[in-house]
Amino acid sequence: MGTMSKVCLEDIRLAYQRIKLHVHRTPVITSQYFNEQSGRQLFFKAENLQKTGSFKARGACNCVLSIKERNPLVSGVVTHSSGNHGQATAYAARVAGLACTVVVPRGTSEVKADAIRSYGAELIYCEPTPLSRHETCAAVAAETRAAVVHPYDDYDTIAGQGTIALELLEQVPDLDAILVAVSGGGMISGIATAVNELRPECKVIAVEPDGKHLGPSLRAGRRLWLDPPRFISTLADGCTTQQCGRLTFPILCRLVEPTVLTVTDDQMAAATRRFWQRAKHVIEPSAGMVVAAALSDQLPAELRRVGVVLCGGNLDLDRLPWLSAGGAAPHALG
Structure with a gap:
């Protein structure tokens, strides 16, 4: 879909x-x-x-599980987030048995970063701008062939x-x-x-x-x-x-x-x-x-x-x- x-x-x-x-x-x-x-x-x-x-767990789970249904051989997922969506995508990836990378802006609170890591995701830091988040996420997707899980526009x-x-x-x-x-x-x-x-x-x-x-x-x-x-x-x-x-x-x-x-x-x-x-x-x-x-x-x-x-x-x-x-x-x- x-x-x-x-x-x-x-x-x-x-x-x-x-x-x-x-x-x-x-x-x-x-x-x-x-x-x-x-x-x-x-x-x-x-x-x-x-x-x-x-609430982000709902959208992330549907998106990640749908990606895996369409492409059972997908290597993993990547997203960008400063918090809730990152945690949700990391959780959803764990449910689906997929690797997960979350791009977060520099300055993201350690509490949020630790929560994202606790679900098994890898963190990559970027500049704190929307453009940097998108570009860094796209670069990770291109390099690892991971599927992008968009926070809202999907x-x-x-x-x-x-x-x-x-x-x-x-x-x-x-x-x-x-x-x-x-x-x-x-x-x-x-x-x-x-x-x-x-x-x-x-x-x-x-x-x-x-x-x-x-x-x-x-x-x-x-x-x-x-x-x-x-x-x-x-x-x-x-x-x-x-x-x-x-x-x-x-x-x-x-x-x-x-x-x-x-x-x-x-x-x-x-x-x-x-x-x-x-x-x-x-x-x-x-x-x-x-x-x-x-x-x-x-x-x-x-x-x-x-x-x-x-x-x-x-x-x-x-x-x-x-x-x-x-x-x-x-x-x-x-």
């Missing part, structure tokens, strides 16, 4: 059959406190409890991430909306594809860190970002990719609400901290960003039952986000 022109519900269902033995069916958690704070019913899909600590990856929505709509069938963090757009593309066919009246709403500016591009129907693309500075280190993918962006234009919810570092730090305190779940700032959006006045009042995808729980416990954000207090949620 990696070369096909689009992804559909059937692809997502096939992905689920392919990966279900290797990933968790994550629980949906509710909180009276957060319901009262938001004035609506919130249903948190706990992908922070997923294998490797984030239909197999997108289909794997879409399995989140299959589970969530079984667990809570009558949602009015689902809030999803957006970086390269793989997760929200997969979720929106499934939701569009299973519950078209449910709105899929993108949540972005301040500085991404996805909304104007969605409304224009074309990618308005700088070229070459750059990384943005945000506490949500899972969402630093400014430009959505060539494959993902058209899906967003077609299936995702044109109004994007934007969250500042202070808001996401405060929400992350409050979620730890009140829900007793360790989430990373990218997930805290979506919690902050669910509690904000940006969300239309008529949306009463809202799914909130907690995308991951990987973070450096020596660098807690509310300390990095200048000790953002809970009142910063806004």
Whole structure:
């Protein structure tokens, strides 16, 4: 499917059959406190409890296992990542019995580097730019004949991430909306594809860190970002990719609400901290960003039952986000 022109519900269902033995069916958690704070019913899909600590295990497993199905003699896989996708691809390669190389930018935290190595992958460092990541990854692929596992811009990856929505709509069938963090757009593309066919009246709403500016591009129907693309500075280190993918962006234009919810570092730090305190779940700032959006006045009042995808729980416990954000207090949620 990696070369096909689009992804559909059937692809997502096939992905689920392919990966279900290797990933968790994550629980949906509710909180009276957060319901009262938001004035609506919130249903948190706990992908922070997923294998490797984030939703990325779904897409990586589907992509790697699909590669092996198509080419049983493949020598291995290579990817580029600063964290969650690298861990997920290393895990998926181990499941498939393949060698794995992960290209990471210099300055990647040792906690993340160690986690990637713990799944058996080899690390190669590159310069901290999108171009260097792509070029280094391509060079490794050319030299070793390894297959590239793209973090988001691959239909197999997108289909794997879409399995989140299959589970969530079984667990809570009558949602009015689902809030999803957006970086390269793989997760929200997969979720929106499934939701569009299973519950078209449910709105899929993108949540972005301040500085991404996805909304104007969605409304224009074309990618308005700088070229070459750059990384943005945000506490949500899972969402630093400014430009959505060539494959993902058209899906967003077609299936995702044109109004994007934007969250500042202070808001996401405060929400992350409050979620730890009140829900007793360790989430990373990218997930805290979506919690902050669910509690904000940006969300239309008529949306009463809202799914909130907690995308991951990987973070450096020596660098807690509310300390990095200048000790953002809970009142910063806004």
